[in-house]
Amino acid sequence: MAVKTEEKLVIAMPKGRIFEEAAELLRKAGVSLPPEFDDSRKLIVPVPEANLEFILAKPTDVPTYVEYGVADIGVVGKDVLLEEGRDVYELLDLKISRCRLAVAGLPDWKPSGGTPRVATKYPRVASKYFREQGQQVEVIKLNGSIELAPLIGLAERIVDIVSTGRTLKENGLVELEEIMPITTRLIANRVSYRMKSEAVDYIYEKFASIVEES
Amino acid sequence: MSKPLGFEKPLGMRDILPDLLEKQRWLEKRVKACMKQWGYQEISTPTLEYYDTVGEASATLDNRLFKLLDSEGKTVVLRPDMTAPIARVASSLLKEEPLPLRLMYSANVFRAQRNEAGRNAEFTQLGIEYIGSASVDADAEAIALAVSVLKAAGVKVFKIAVGHIGFLEGLLEEIVQRLEDRERLKEFLYHRDYVGFRHYVQGLHLSRENAARLYELLKLRGGKELIDRAESITVNGQARKAVTNLRQLWEALEAYQVEKYVLLDLNLLRNLDYYTGILFEGYAANQGFAICTGGRYDGLMARFGRPCPATGFAVQMDSLLEAVDYQPEQPSKFLILYSAEQRMEALERARKLREENSAVVIAQRKEELAALDFSQYAEVIDLTEEEASWR
Numbered sequence A: 001m002a003v004k005t006e007e008k009l010v011i012a013m014p015k016g017r018i019f020e021e022a023a024e025l026l027r028k029a030g031v032s033l034p035p036e037f038d039d040s041r042k043l044i045v046p047v048p049e050a051n052l053e054f055i056l057a058k059p060t061d062v063p064t065y066v067e068y069g070v071a072d073i074g075v076v077g078k079d080v081l082l083e084e085g086r087d088v089y090e091l092l093d094l095k096i097s098r099c100r101l102a103v104a105g106l107p108d109w110k111p112s113g114g115t116p117r118v119a120t121k122y123p124r125v126a127s128k129y130f131r132e133q134g135q136q137v138e139v140i141k142l143n144g145s146i147e148l149a150p151l152i153g154l155a156e157r158i159v160d161i162v163s164t165g166r167t168l169k170e171n172g173l174v175e176l177e178e179i180m181p182i183t184t185r186l187i188a189n190r191v192s193y194r195m196k197s198e199a200v201d202y203i204y205e206k207f208a209s210i211v212e213e214s
Numbered sequence B: 001m002s003k004p005l006g007f008e009k010p011l012g013m014r015d016i017l018p019d020l021l022e023k024q025r026w027l028e029k030r031v032k033a034c035m036k037q038w039g040y041q042e043i044s045t046p047t048l049e050y051y052d053t054v055g056e057a058s059a060t061l062d063n064r065l066f067k068l069l070d071s072e073g074k075t076v077v078l079r080p081d082m083t084a085p086i087a088r089v090a091s092s093l094l095k096e097e098p099l100p101l102r103l104m105y106s107a108n109v110f111r112a113q114r115n116e117a118g119r120n121a122e123f124t125q126l127g128i129e130y131i132g133s134a135s136v137d138a139d140a141e142a143i144a145l146a147v148s149v150l151k152a153a154g155v156k157v158f159k160i161a162v163g164h165i166g167f168l169e170g171l172l173e174e175i176v177q178r179l180e181d182r183e184r185l186k187e188f189l190y191h192r193d194y195v196g197f198r199h200y201v202q203g204l205h206l207s208r209e210n211a212a213r214l215y216e217l218l219k220l221r222g223g224k225e226l227i228d229r230a231e232s233i234t235v236n237g238q239a240r241k242a243v244t245n246l247r248q249l250w251e252a253l254e255a256y257q258v259e260k261y262v263l264l265d266l267n268l269l270r271n272l273d274y275y276t277g278i279l280f281e282g283y284a285a286n287q288g289f290a291i292c293t294g295g296r297y298d299g300l301m302a303r304f305g306r307p308c309p310a311t312g313f314a315v316q317m318d319s320l321l322e323a324v325d326y327q328p329e330q331p332s333k334f335l336i337l338y339s340a341e342q343r344m345e346a347l348e349r350a351r352k353l354r355e356e357n358s359a360v361v362i363a364q365r366k367e368e369l370a371a372l373d374f375s376q377y378a379e380v381i382d383l384t385e386e387e388a389s390w391r
Helices: A017-028 A034-038 A059-068 A079-083 A123-132 A166-170 A197-211 B018-037 B049-055 B083-093 B136-153 B163-176 B181-188 B194-202 B209-219 B227-232 B237-256 B317-323 B340-353 B365-371
Strands: A009-014 A044-047 A052-057 A073-079 A088-094 A098-104 A119-122 A138-141 A158-163 A174-182 A184-188 B046-051 B067-069 B076-077 B101-112 B121-129 B158-164 B262-265 B278-284 B292-296 B311-317 B333-338 B357-362 B378-381
Touching: A009 A017, A009 A059, A009 B311, A017 A073, A017 A119, A017 A184, A017 B067, A034 A098, A052 A059, A059 A079, A059 A184, A073 A079, A079 A174, A079 A184, A088 A197, A088 B194, A119 A123, A123 A138, A123 A158, A158 A174, A166 A197, A166 B292, A184 A197, A184 B237, B018 B049, B018 B101, B018 B121, B018 B136, B018 B317, B046 B049, B046 B083, B049 B067, B049 B076, B049 B083, B083 B101, B083 B121, B083 B311, B121 B136, B136 B237, B136 B278, B136 B311, B158 B163, B158 B237, B163 B181, B163 B209, B163 B237, B163 B340, B227 B237, B227 B262, B237 B278, B278 B311, B311 B317, B333 B340, B333 B365, B340 B357, B357 B365
Parallel strands: A009 A052, A009 A073, A119 A138, A119 A158, B158 B262, B333 B357, B333 B378
Antiparallel strands: A044 A052, A073 A184, A088 A184, A098 A158, A098 A174, B046 B076, B067 B076, B101 B121, B121 B311, B158 B278, B278 B292, B292 B311
């Protein structure tokens, strides 16, 4: 049985782990992807046999591409969706790349006199979380190696993605609170969801059948 | 804060240069002509309104309003849409006019924006308000007119998604006990977060059948056949009424012969607590954002003291501009080149041509020759009869 959609769909995907796991899901669902697909360094990878075109993007940009409609659908972590706050359909929990958003710090962490500081890649999520906890904090945005912040005295605590907890441990940090579990989601553009509803539903069903099995 | 550089403009504001503006005016003319053919009368309202009247009544979120103080210290807003101002006029200056009122507008509205391309703080909307009729024919007229307008503007491929707030609320009320849970579920739909919706439903400990009905809601997209499916999952009075309403609407849309542009989408939700019945959104192929939005807002007129049902829609000019190809008409402009002593003759020729409704540019040859773009002109009349270096 030829497995393809009628209309061409453009899918935005982050490079790296999520991409590999999502590609595996699609293969399991019977969507034919070329074998060299995974090692490609191209930013745009057409898969004409499945009538799909993949855009490989930085994770935080995936919701942007989808919101503007240059990609019809996207695969992206819930952490990014929360932080970016884009107007897109969040259709399905793909249940891959499971991890959690958590607050972490040094084990002997104590609130200091003034307003405590929190370093994070997710300033929006962190601000919202601490506000809901009734805590006043100052949030400092960092772009990577967040674990450094408590070690060198930039902030007492951090908010970051934790999967195994190994990075925290190796840097002498402990997880203090879990904010929420995170998984990868299938998202869709508002207009594509209607104008290309058959193709979007088709991919949705493909993903859904595999996700529900597991 | 540093002083702005000379070319900078406030966030989200932009200039529209002649070529684009020509296309915009051309579209505007076609859209307005179409609305007028359906008997709608154009109305204009002020750019500034009081926050306490139009600002509060508007469907636009408070944090997106431009607020300022007038000389008396009252808070005023730059109008964020035209529906609330028109409701104000319909309830005051036009309050003796018999209903229904059919009004149309083409106006710039203002919404505070994030700094990003395609998100303008001032943008043009073209729309209609049909005030004073609760009938399904009024809903059908709004949708059919939206179809007509998009066609008149030259949008080739488009669809209108139609939802019903009564169905959504009725179904939720029937299945979910607590108001707070219903509000949360509506918020998930408003944010188009189906995953969150499903997770929340799982946490409600509903019977398997009831949970399945809520999941089914997420799949209620399609054509006429959807109405039966929708009916089969609810016995709630309000939801059943909405289903009947949709059935009648579909019949009316068939009579208008526009049903092929319409798809039903029963989880469509926009502007929490504003729309009261049938609501819709139009999309054009290859456009990321909705091209038009509208629906029934039976609660708004009461806020201005003339309670009555109403419906309407607005088309986003910026989306139209992107969705429609425009071939500028062949230039019918004349250029007259003259030398200093030929001025009288040049002016006389120009006057005659203008009387015949032609556009004429006159240019003193030796001053302007180097800067002229001759491709803009249908005909060049060179009175100087010098060597025609421009040919």
